[in-house]
């Protein structure tokens with residue numbers, strides 16, 4: 634059966650990086666992968682096209698698709714819009730509408746990029762962490778929320794909230810992933826201060842009973858932030874809530890040289906997924922053909938692995954990326970001495986050429 638992929642380039646550098654990932658998908662299709670791509674708008678582009686950062690047509694397209702490839706959303710021209718109309722809301726809504734609760738963010742250091750990391754090579758070499766971020770709950774979605782007047786001044790408030798079923802399902806995903814890796818899982822929260830985290834820890838401990846082989850540890854998020862730069866290789870799999878995961882995954886990306894290298898998968902309970910780079914829309918370099926498309930291309934590899942269970946093609950894409958890095962081809966964000974710096978589009982071409990071997 635033909636697999637349908639919804640392609641949502643979004644804003645800023647979104648269209649240029651997604652175009653490179655589409656080259657990779659087209660190459661796979663030419664070699665027999667049975668896929669069909671259809672484009673839709675989201676974020677600021679959705680607002681411009683239909684007055685909504687998640688247009689009805691896009692949501693329909695995404696629901697009907699087997700997988701979704703997303704670029705990035707947001708831009709300064711949309712910052713003044715009412716909150717519900719802002720690009721970020723479109724992204725949050727599509728995650729919520731499709732129940733994409735498990736966000737997998739691997740932080741992997743390619744040996745060729747050890748020099749590009751701001752940390753010492755010995756601290757980051759061999760780094761291979763999987764961050765499992767809960768994506769549809771927490772302070773991102775908790776009610777009540779708002780800005781209102783109390784006692785003659787404005788107050789802003791949000792609600793950090795997790796139900797035990799929400800914690801349980803993402804914990805299971807994380808334990809299952811740990812079982813396929815080094816069997817070590819670190820649950821990150823702030824249980825010394827927050828009730829929400831206290832429950833999180835209790836539920837993770839309950840789920841742990843079903844995974845006796847996995848070595849489970851717990852860490853407060855402030856300490857986890859420190860340990861991530863102190864000795865990141867102590868981590869195998871990290872499971873954490875939405876806001877802590879948002880912050881820690883940006884931090885972890887720097888260990889791997891550039892935020893332009895990190896892909897992600899957001900999965901529902903049946904492994905339907907949305908795949909996107911973890912970086913944003915980078916409006917400052919948009920339209921200049923110099924963004925790094927590798928995080929988006931690596932997101933295609935994750936799509937092949939997790940939604941299509943096609944390990945062979947996933948590896949083919951990842952090996953092509955490794956091959957390109959080994960050839961010394963770099964976009965400007967990961968440039969090191971003696972390498973060949975190329976544009977975004979040339980990087981896409983280089984990956985396709987490497988796939989053809």
Ligand code: IPM
Nearest residue numbers: 706707721724725879911913
């Ligand atoms: C991310 C982004 C989003 C988030 C923004 C754009 C809403 O930072 O995917 O990490 O906070 O989840």
Ligand code: MG
Nearest residue numbers: 879880883911
């Ligand atoms: Mg983020």
